[in-house]
Every structure is written in C-alpha cells, then in structure tokens.
Amino acid sequence: MVKGLxxxxxxxxxxxxxxxxCQLANMKGILVDSxxxxxxxxxxHTPGTGWxxxxxxxxxxxxxxxxxxxxxxxxxxxxxxxxxPVIMVGDHETEVKSTLGLxxxxxxxxxxxxxxxxxxxxxxxxxxxxxxxxCPVLLVxxxxxxxxxxxxxxxxxxxxSLTDPLKKIIKDTGLVxxxxxxxxNSESVVKVEEMTGGQDDNLDYSKTFIKKExxxxxxxxxxxxxxxxxxADFLHDYGLVVIPVDKAMSKHSHVIDxxxxxxxxxxxxxx
Amino acid sequence: xxxxxxxxxxLYSDHAIIEGARIAENTWANVTIIGVKSYKKAxxxxxxxxxxxxxxxxxxxxxxxxxxxxxxxPVHTSDYELMETGPGVYVDSPVLERAxxxxxTIAAGTGDPLKEIFVEANDGDYDLIIIGCTGTNxxxxxxxxxxxxxxxxxxxxxxxxxxDVKKIKKVVCCLDHSQVSxxxxxxxxxxxxxxxxxxxxxxxxEGDNLKDKVENKIKSIxxxxxxxxxxxxxxxxxxxxxxxxxxxxxxxxxxxxxWMEKKSFLxxxxxxxxxxxxxxxxxxxxxxLR
Numbered sequence: 001m002v003k004g005l006x007x008x009x010x011x012x013x014x015x016x017x018x019x020x021x022c023q024l025a026n027m028k029g030i031l032v033d034s035x036x037x038x039x040x041x042x043x044x045h046t047p048g049t050g051w052x053x054x055x056x057x058x059x060x061x062x063x064x065x066x067x068x069x070x071x072x073x074x075x076x077x078x079x080x081x082x083x084x085p086v087i088m089v090g091d092h093e094t095e096v097k098s099t100l101g102l103x104x105x106x107x108x109x110x111x112x113x114x115x116x117x118x119x120x121x122x123x124x125x126x127x128x129x130x131x132x133x134x135c136p137v138l139l140v141x142x143x144x145x146x147x148x149x150x151x152x153x154x155x156x157x158x159x160x161s162l163t164d165p166l167k168k169i170i171k172d173t174g175l176v177x178x179x180x181x182x183x184x185n186s187e188s189v190v191k192v193e194e195m196t197g198g199q200d201d202n203l204d205y206s207k208t209f210i211k212k213e214x215x216x217x218x219x220x221x222x223x224x225x226x227x228x229x230x231x232a233d234f235l236h237d238y239g240l241v242v243i244p245v246d247k248a249m250s251k252h253s254h255v256i257d258x259x260x261x262x263x264x265x266x267x268x269x270x271x
Numbered sequence: 272x273x274x275x276x277x278x279x280x281x282l283y284s285d286h287a288i289i290e291g292a293r294i295a296e297n298t299w300a301n302v303t304i305i306g307v308k309s310y311k312k313a314x315x316x317x318x319x320x321x322x323x324x325x326x327x328x329x330x331x332x333x334x335x336x337x338x339x340x341x342x343x344x345p346v347h348t349s350d351y352e353l354m355e356t357g358p359g360v361y362v363d364s365p366v367l368e369r370a371x372x373x374x375x376t377i378a379a380g381t382g383d384p385l386k387e388i389f390v391e392a393n394d395g396d397y398d399l400i401i402i403g404c405t406g407t408n409x410x411x412x413x414x415x416x417x418x419x420x421x422x423x424x425x426x427x428x429x430x431x432x433x434x435d436v437k438k439i440k441k442v443v444c445c446l447d448h449s450q451v452s453x454x455x456x457x458x459x460x461x462x463x464x465x466x467x468x469x470x471x472x473x474x475x476x477e478g479d480n481l482k483d484k485v486e487n488k489i490k491s492i493x494x495x496x497x498x499x500x501x502x503x504x505x506x507x508x509x510x511x512x513x514x515x516x517x518x519x520x521x522x523x524x525x526x527x528x529x530w531m532e533k534k535s536f537l538x539x540x541x542x543x544x545x546x547x548x549x550x551x552x553x554x555x556x557x558x559x560l561r
Contacts, residue, residue: 012486012506016493113474113481116509116517120479142505143493263505 001081002030002168004138006109007096008085009036010067017111017140018071020265022079024138024146024240027173033105034072034085037095038064061087093129100135106168107136107267114141118260122251125259125268131247136165137268144264146239148176151218153206154255158244161269163213166242169267171215178220178238179203179210182231184254190226190234228254232261242267272300272454275397276333277388277422279307280325281413283434287403288329290433290556292336294399297461299343301373304329305391307384309416323353323361326378333374345370353378360387384412385421392426398454401431410434410550420547423559429455431558432550439466439526439555445509446530447475449488455560456492459528460501462558468526470504477511518549528558 006021008014018034025032038060065087072085088095100108112124124130130137149170153159170177181203195203203221210216224231235241245268249255259266276291278284288304295302306326334346353361359381379387392400404410404419410432412418423430442463463470474481474489481489489506496503509517521527527549550557 012481012490015490016506114505114507116507116513116520143503144505145502263507 002028002106003103004030004032004107004109005100005103005105006032006034007036008034008068008071010064010071011111013111013113013140015071015111016113016143017109018075018079018082019143020111020140021109021138022075022082023143024169024173025079025081027146027175028169029081030106030169031081031083032079032109033083033103034068035088035096035099036064036068036085037088037090037092039092040089057089060089093127096129097132100133105135107138107165108133109138109140111140114263115260118257121260122256125245125256126251134270136270138265139268140265142263142265144239146175146264148178148238149240149242150178150180150235150238151206151210152180152182152241152243153202154181154244156202156205158246158271159206159209160213161244161271162242163210165267165269166210166214166216170240170242175240176219177216178222179206179218180235181221181223182255182258183223183225184228184231184258185225186227187225188227188230190224190230192234193223195221195223228258229261231258232263235262236264238264240265240267242269244269244271246271272298272399272457273395273397274298274300274302274399274401275388275392275395276302276304276329276401277307277384277418278304278325278329278403279309279384279412279418280322281403281405283403283405283412284329285332285403286433287401288332289336290403290431291401292333293465294401294431294458294461295333295372296337297464298457299372300398301375302333302344303373303375303377303391303395303397304333305377305379305388307387308380308382309384309412309414309418322380323378326353326361326376330374330376343371344374384416384418388418388422389425392428397428399429399431399458400426401433403433404550405434410553417547420550423546423550423557426559427561429458429558429560431556433556434553439468441469441471441525442466442528443471443473443521443525444504444528444530444560445473445475445514446488447477447482447485447511448530449484451488451492451530451560455530456495458558458560462526462528466526470502471507472504473507473509473517475511475514476508479510481508526556526558527553528560530560 021032068085076082197204207218224234241262243266247270274291274295276287278287306322308322334342356362361378363376381387400422402419402422410419419432444459472489472492474485493503
C-alpha cells in the first residue's frame, strides 16, 4: 500500500494539509502517518541526560501532543487510513529525515498558507530538509476538491521523475489528467493552446511515456505561454499540480514564481 | 437584517437597486429605499415630484426582481402614494396589504442628501447601506458629489459601494481581527452565490505570521463552509506592509470586502483618504464590513 508521511503543527496550514491528504488517501487507499517535532531552542534550558531528561521530554511531548492529537482525531472519522501522530522533541529537520528513513514513505506532506510574498515559500523549497529529501513532496496551500490534475512537463528527460509518483498516487483514482507545458516569460497576457498529436514533440513524448510507465491516460495536451502569475491563474482549476523540480534551480526562476502563485497543492517530484 | 438602499436620480443608482434586491432575496431582509436630491431648487414648484416618481420607479424595479408568487414584500395597489411628513420629506402611506417583509420608500428632497441618509441609517438601525456610484476611475454622484466616500467613512454599519462594472468573478475578503459577525459572513455568502463567484479569505499579518486569533477565526470560517457543504474558500496571507501592493495587484473582476474593526490594522491602513482612494480607483464593487 502507498504510504505518506505528513508533518503537523497545531495551525491552520496543517489542518488544511491534513484534510487535503485525507481526500487523496480516500481516493486511493493511502496509509497516512503523521509526526510533529517540538523543537528545542537555544534559549531553552534542556536538562542533560538520563531520567531527568526523559521526564522533561515526556512533559514537552504531552503538551505538544494534545493539540496535534485533536487535529488528527477531527479527521479520523473520514480518513480511515490515518494513524495516531508521533510526537518527538528535537530538531525538526533531523527528526523528519530520520523518520522518512525508517520506513519507505512514497511521499512527504506539509501545509503552507498561500502568501502574497514569495519569501516563505522559497525558504521552504530551498530549505536543508528539502535539499536532502529524496521522496516527492506534497505541499498543500488550500483545500481544493481534486477533480483534475495538471502534470507540468519541461525537458523530456525530467518526465522520468514523474512516472513513479504518478503511478503510486494518481493511477486508478479516476482523476482527469492534463499535460501542461509552461513556456514562462514576462508577458502578462497568457496564451493557452490545446495541442493535438504531432504539434509538440515534447508533449507527445511525455504523453506516451506516462501512459507506458505510469499507466495513466492523458486527457489533454496544453501549452501555456505567459508570465508566472498568468500561468498559475490558468492552473487554478486543477486541484493538484504535479511538477518536476531540479534542486539546483535558481530561487529567482519563473518556475519557482509560478509554483508560489499556484493556489491548490503541488506534488514536487525531484529531478 | 435591515438594508438601506440610498439612491438619487443618477443611472448608477439602478445598480444599487439590483444589488440590494439580490442580497434581500437571499437574506430576507427588511428594506428601505431612500431617494435623495443633491440640490435644492430655488423654484420649489416641482415639489419634489420628479424625486417621488424616481423613488416609485426604483421600488417597481426592486419588486420586478422577484417572481410574482415569491415576493415577500408588499406590492402596493395603484393608489399607493407617498405622504409628506416634513419639509421636503415623503414616506409611504400606510397600507393594509400584508407581507412577510417590509419594503419602505422615502423621498427626501431637502437638498442635504448626506444628512438625510445618515438620519435614516441611525434611526432605522440598519445592518447594511447600499449605494451606487460612477464606475470609471471615479466614484461620485451627479454634480461630482463625494457622497459614496462620505458614507463609507462615516457609517457605523457595513456599506456596499456597488459599481456598475463587469461581472464579479471573485470576492476577496480581508480581515485582521476576530470580530467577524455571522451576519457579515452570510452577506458575503449571498454575494458569492448570486455572482457564482469564487471566495478568497485574506488574513492580514503583522509580521511573518497571522495572529492566533485571526488564524482561529479563519479556521472557524472554513468549518462553517464545510458544514454547509459549500465550496471551501481559498486562504491567502498578506503582510500589512504589502497590503497596498496586494490591493493594486488584484484582478479587475473581483469585489473587495474589508472587515474593519476600530482597532484593526485595516482601520489604521485605510485612513479616510485611503478608503476614498480605494473606492475611487477600484474597478469593481467594494464592501466595508463592520
């Protein structure tokens, strides 16, 4: 069975992300584990070792765990494959990486509120955790009912990074999948073209490759030309946007700007 | 709920009547249409007849919005008249017709429109004032009167400035506090429903993150929509420092609704001058929710 790990805080972003992943889990029968890491800061006087340390950690976990457990319990009725959260004390990145390594998770989930400023989004995408993570990341911004999926394609060789996540998460869900090739520029007026076979080599190749490797039928091949805001606006109707991302990509690229503007959820497949 | 629709004899007042009828239809509000005149004729031989006629026409226009069998408001008989109750002020004559909701009409031709509107607004304890205005890079009444801006700045209840522009595709509601009434949420729902628009809730953040009380309020709004099986609104966070840029960048076909509370950032950011600028420059309707 497909397994996802969701990181939770007692906040709105996590609440939205949990609802969203449960929507997906119910479509596909995905097992969802959840964790929360109560971070120790430099100002905290953490006791050293042994029984005292363990007692202190237990207290911290209990305090933090209560709200997280409330969050999870609120969704459990409608999300049958959701397990009880694991609460840890320590460094967020270290504990998440360690948890991801313990079991083979097919994807990692986090919530982030849509923001007018791109700073927080870029901080997350270019964080140490994301730099070192190997499984795809589902970054959820808003709870939007998933009816259609946009699969973003760029270079042919990057399509390979999409097929495994698509097969595990999207195949057999009945969701309509469109291939979208984004040619991003500074033009605020977006041009959208539906391409038929033979019109775009890249789209044709990707369609065939995804059908063969992920066993998913593509409904439409679409080409968008425009600025990142206009492109993200076009993607507004898609409940999920699947996108290949090169970890070496520049923070200032049009693709990152477009990803920041997408209002629903991004399934980031690392190239 | 009580709605006051303030009209004069300008074409933009038609839009205020339609928006008022739409909201009233879905909220079952008691409605008053107040017609005002922006000047006092030196020659009073008109005796406000043209204003009274306009108010009667607006009343008909309001009632025409409803299907004959479904109208909750009194549909007067042909002998319906307005009676003079004071110098230049005319109100409905008493009628014996029973109706589920109240529809009152007032023609106040004293030449001091602002005073008449505020006297009625304060006496009648209204929840919402609806007012139309010119829509093209301006928001005034005939003779360039800044009536809409003054109503927005000085009313103690919510105000909808209805501009006669393109269809609304999105309603963008901004809040930075937790004092959001159920009635104001219902009003927003009605706007979203009859425009078939999408809804976005924008939380204004002082620093990087929303205050807990604002987050909790947004959570409760989301729960409300989930419970009603209505499409969940989008959420966006905008820092106070970026709010002006956000307002300028929003789509043309969107209605902006600001939940303003006395101590809120929005009330500080939106000084009277800025509110005036906002409603003047906005391409679409603006709602101030109080």
